[in-house]
Amino acid sequence: MAASSLSLDTLRDAELVSSGRRVFQIESTELDRVGNRIGAEFAAACRLVLASRGRVVTTGMGKSGHVARKIAATLASTGTPSFYVHPGEAGHGDLGMITEDDVVLALSYSGESDEVLMLLPVFKRQGNLLISMTGKPESSLAKAADVHLDVNVDHEACPLALAPTSSTTASLAMGDALAVALLDARGFTADDFARSHPAGSLGRRLLLHxxxxxxxxxxxxxxxxxxxxxxxxxxxxxxxxxxxxxxxxxxxxxxxxxxxxxxxxxxxxxxxxxxxxxxxxxxxxxxxxxxxxxxxxxxxxxxxxxxxxxxxxxxxxxxxxxxxxxxxxxxxx
CATH class of the missing domain: 3.10.580.10 (CBS-domain)
Structure with a gap:
């Protein structure tokens, strides 16, 4: 275990609370910045998905992969068929899950993840439309995409600026924004939501007569x-x-x-x-x-x-x- 600059004997509750609040303040500020940048590119991404006859396939490595999984789950439960594909497994057979009608949503904050970039020629050759979500508009992934969603943040909440914090929160929020915009556009209702959640408490409340x-x-x-x-x-x-x-x-x-x-x-x-x-x-x-x-x-x-x-x-x-x-x-x- 790494050494701590503070011993547990001298660490005060106020310091822990202050650290926690600082994270909320930083991430809240960054969310506002990213949200204010939503514009024509976001609308274009929504239109690509709405016009598609297939599903939204999300992919990403590391923390971006975890975010991509959550975005796929949110899309699927709100009326947009979606699933996650691990970019490493994709190169070993899972690409067969993706059809030419699917839209690919690729996440990489740096926009330079090798595992994701390796898949781009396959997507292009198959004719898949590509939406990228990165924090670097000039990155390889952003430039290769049909539509780019910018989730760049000025500050991570991590005081070392190493652990993805504000950036992953911004990516999650962008995924939620995409799902909700699509939900609204499709006229998705509470009854529709309940039909995809029959085992949950909400499903019981909306389906039981x-x-x-x-x-x-x-x-x-x-x-x-x-x-x-x-x-x-x-x-x-x-x-x-x-x-x-x-x-x-x-x-x-x-x-x-x-x-x-x-x-x-x-x-x-x-x-x-x-x-x-x-x-x-x-x-x-x-x-x-x-x-x-x-x-x-x-x-x-x-x-x-x-x-x-x-x-x-x-x-x-x-x-x-x-x-x-x-x-x-x-x-x-």
Whole structure:
């Protein structure tokens, strides 16, 4: 381990905090500089990708390679098919993954990475359009590209000016800018995003509908409005949802009875053995449609401080029921 100019005994928290804040200040300044340079070249890069019938193939060595991987992942998840190819592996067979319709996005801050430059004749011969991202507009890679994106920074955050810091942050931000501009141009929606992230929490929130989590059919607790409180309690016990819908003779919802309603009834002089459900139910309860997203049910429960909802059709007839536990199990909340 390299020797430190400061011993751990004398190193103060304030010095560590100051060092960390300095990095944010430097990188923030450099991001502003790079962002202000976005112009016609950036638009040209977007148009190359939008006009392409293929994918965006990113490549780069070292830290630029890590950034290129992240850019490919961001593009792919926001509507622009993309993947990363390691430039060293490309020369040993992985070039076969790249078709003539693909656009290549090559990253090298110096613009002189041998492994990347070695691939340029192949790309040109195959007819691939090339977008370069470098910090040196006069570099070999920048000059060979159809479009160059300039991510030059004045200062790295590393006090030794050796470790790529501001430059990699600027490259990441440029990749994000490219992905978001393409997303906007394609009219990419939250539903589109969810379809490519079905296993994630966002995917569940955007793809799960009420019908996916509700209890319907024989599992739907329902009693008529002329039923007794005892009958309603038996229905609640059988269906185990802590509530039951109450319907009229035509099957339309007129009320809801919950565990909370029972507790409130027990606090009164009401004789629960003889009482009718109509005396203790909540009239005109909150409901939700079966075609709505499960996350909308979560919002209703939170907004109105309730634990369950009856799902109704267009004629206000109950078709399902759900409670907060159903949403928790589905990982919607």
């Amino acid at each position: 009420i019908t996916d989590v509700m209890h319907g059919g024989d599992d739907l607790p329902t009693v008529r409005e002329d039923a007794s409180l005892s009958q309603a309690l038996m229905e609640m016990s059988r269906k185990r949802l802590g509530m039951t819908s109450v319907v009229d003779v035509d099957g339309r919802l007129v009320g809801l009875f919950t565990d909370g309603d029972l507790r409130r009834a027990l606090d009164t002089d009401l004789d629960v053995r003889t009482a009718g459900i109509a005396e203790v139910m909540t009239r005109n309860p909150r409901t939700i449609g079966a075609d709505q997203l499960a996350v909308e049910a979560a919002r209703l429960l939170e907004k109105h401080h309730i634990n369950g909802l009856i799902v109704v059709d267009a004629d206000n007839r109950p078709v399902g029921a759900l409670n907060i536990h159903d949403l928790l199990r589905a990982k919607v909340v």
